[in-house]
Every structure is written in C-alpha cells, then in structure tokens.
Amino acid sequence: MTTLDALLFDVDGTLADTERDGHRPAFNMAFEEAGLDWHWDEALYGQLLEVTGGKERIKHYLARFNPTFKAPADLDGFVAQLHQCKTRHFTELMADGRIPLRPGVERLIDEARASGLRLGIATTTTPANVEALLHYTLGAQALDWFEVIAAGDVVPAKKPAPDIYQYALQHMHLDPRQCLAFEDSAHGLRASQGAGLATIVTVNGYTREQAFPGALLVLDQFGEPGSSFHVLAGEPPSATMLDVAGLRQLHRCAIESESEQTPTVTTAQASPRTST
Ligand code: XBP
Numbered sequence: 001m002t003t004l005d006a007l008l009f010d011v012d013g014t015l016a017d018t019e020r021d022g023h024r025p026a027f028n029m030a031f032e033e034a035g036l037d038w039h040w041d042e043a044l045y046g047q048l049l050e051v052t053g054g055k056e057r058i059k060h061y062l063a064r065f066n067p068t069f070k071a072p073a074d075l076d077g078f079v080a081q082l083h084q085c086k087t088r089h090f091t092e093l094m095a096d097g098r099i100p101l102r103p104g105v106e107r108l109i110d111e112a113r114a115s116g117l118r119l120g121i122a123t124t125t126t127p128a129n130v131e132a133l134l135h136y137t138l139g140a141q142a143l144d145w146f147e148v149i150a151a152g153d154v155v156p157a158k159k160p161a162p163d164i165y166q167y168a169l170q171h172m173h174l175d176p177r178q179c180l181a182f183e184d185s186a187h188g189l190r191a192s193q194g195a196g197l198a199t200i201v202t203v204n205g206y207t208r209e210q211a212f213p214g215a216l217l218v219l220d221q222f223g224e225p226g227s228s229f230h231v232l233a234g235e236p237p238s239a240t241m242l243d244v245a246g247l248r249q250l251h252r253c254a255i256e257s258e259s260e261q262t263p264t265v266t267t268a269q270a271s272p273r274t275s276t
C-alpha cells in the first residue's frame with residue numbers, strides 16, 4: 001500500500017492570502033515608482049489573476065486592458081525591470097508582517113514535521129517572495145523545512161501546466177501517489193492534478209466561486225482549535241480541522257479509490273484490434 005510520505009504546498013492563496021493585499025499593492029507601487037498611471041484595483045486584479053506569473057500578468061494587462069500604451073521596443077526588458085521592482089515591494093511588505101499565514105497552516109506544518117512527513121513547495125511566484133513569506137512568518141530556519149522550493153521561472157510553463165509540480169516531485173524523488181498537494185485556485189488544481197497529485201483546496205476571496213473538479217476536499221481553511229473549517233465539497237475525516245491523521249486517512253481513500261478505478265485490461269482490450 002502506497003503510504004503518505006510528503007505534502008506539497010502551493011504558496012499564494014494557500015499558505016497565505018497574498019494576492020489582494022500583497023501582490024496587488026506591490027504591483028501598484030512598482031507602477032507608481034516607474035511613473036506609470038496604471039492602477040490595479042481589487043476587481044481588475046481578480047480578472048488579471050486568470051493569468052499566472054507576474055510578468056505574464058503585466059503583458060496580459062497591456063494586451064487586454066491597456067492596448068494603447070506605447071510600450072518600449074524591448075518589452076520583455078521593460079516588464080522584467082518592472083517586475084523586479086514589484087518583487088522588491090512585495091518582499092518589503094512581507095518584512096513589515098503585512099500578510100500572516102492562513103489559519104491552520106503553521107499548525108499543520110509543525111504536525112507534519114513532527115510526524116516525519118517531507119515538505120515541498122510548488123508555486124508560480126518568484127523564489128524571493130517565498131523566502132520572504134516563510135522567513136517573516138515562520139522564521140529563517142523554515143526555509144530548510146522544505147526540501148524543494150519549486151518557484152517561478154524554473155520551469156518553462158506556469159500553472160495550470162503541471163511543470164512546477166513535476167519539477168518538485170523529480171527533485172524530491174517522489175511518486176505523486178506518495179503525496180498530497182494543497183492548492184487555492186482552479187489553475188493550481190489543474191497543475192497538481194496534471195502531475196498526478198491528489199489535492200486539497202482551500203479557497204479564498206478570489207477563488208471561492210471557481211470549480212474544483214476532482215479535488216479530494218474543498219475547504220475555506222485548514223482549521224484551528226476553536227476555529228473549525230467549513231466544507232465546500234468532499235467528506236473530511238474530521239469535523240473541524242485538517243491534521244496529519246486525517247490527511248493519512250484521506251490519502252488512503254484516494255489510493256484505494258484510484259486502484260478501484262484503474263481499469264484492468266481485459267483480454268478483449270489486450271488483443272490487437274482486428275481490422276474490419
Ligand atoms: C500565484 C501566481 C503568482 C503571483 C504573483 O502563484 O500566479 O504569479 O500572483 O507572483 P501560486 P509573481 O498560487 O502558484 O503560488 O509576481 O512573483 O509571479
């Protein structure tokens with residue numbers, strides 16, 4: 001029986017609710033510093049989240065919402081510089097402690113470590129952002145708790161492509177069946193499922209209305225003692241919060257149901273189709 005050996009976490013929206021009050025203001029600060037009159041309000045940013053990756057998001061904004069902007073000849077260089085400035089602002093917001101971890105995240109990570117589960121990260125965001133978030137919420141030593149921080153441009157295709165999860169699995173020498181993934185968005189779920197990972201979703205303000213077909217569970221948070229999660233889909237092993245025992249139970253069910261669904265090749269299927 002394949003056991004649960006590792007947890008793979010998405011970052012933005014999963015470990016912390018970073019998009020509305022972290023990345024979005026960081027983008028706006030970078031635009032202002034560059035002398036641009038661009039402003040991404042909450043509603044526009046919710047539309048722009050359709051595109052993952054900050055640099056890709058800026059290009060999408062120009063093409064879709066600001067097509068008359070006279071972009072410099074070296075658009076890639078211009079966007080890259082703007083994005084570096086944005087990342088600086090985001091990491092400064094993390095240093096100011098502006099974005100806490102979501103409920104239950106620190107508790108579950110501590111429990112997972114204590115029970116010997118291996119930890120990895122698979123995110124579209126820039127590595128510096130992950131390091132800043134972990135450093136300023138869990139402490140500098142937390143960077144060592146994750147065997148792999150698979151982030152940003154290390155893979156050619158960003159979520160919903162599965163590349164970043166495949167990168168993490170390869171570097172941790174894991175089979176997807178040994179793991180559970182944690183995501184917050186439909187794009188993220190498609191990425192983790194594309195890499196063969198059973199996935200638990202915790203929604204946030206921007207993703208609450210999205211569809212999460214095939215997710216093991218859809219919750220509003222991991223839950224804390226005294227602050228139960230609310231179940232949006234699936235059947236949680238416990239009524240109040242995600243813990244390691246519950247994850248092991250969920251994982252067992254996922255493996256069992258997968259083996260029940262794996263079609264056994266019948267002789268009719270196995271024999272070569274005779275041309276008619
Ligand atoms: C979410 C993303 C990222 C962030 C912005 O990443 O799509 O692009 O919105 O970060 P995930 P960058 O949910 O996979 O953690 O500007 O550094 O891309």
Ligand code: MG
Binds near residue numbers: 013
């Ligand atoms: Mg996310």
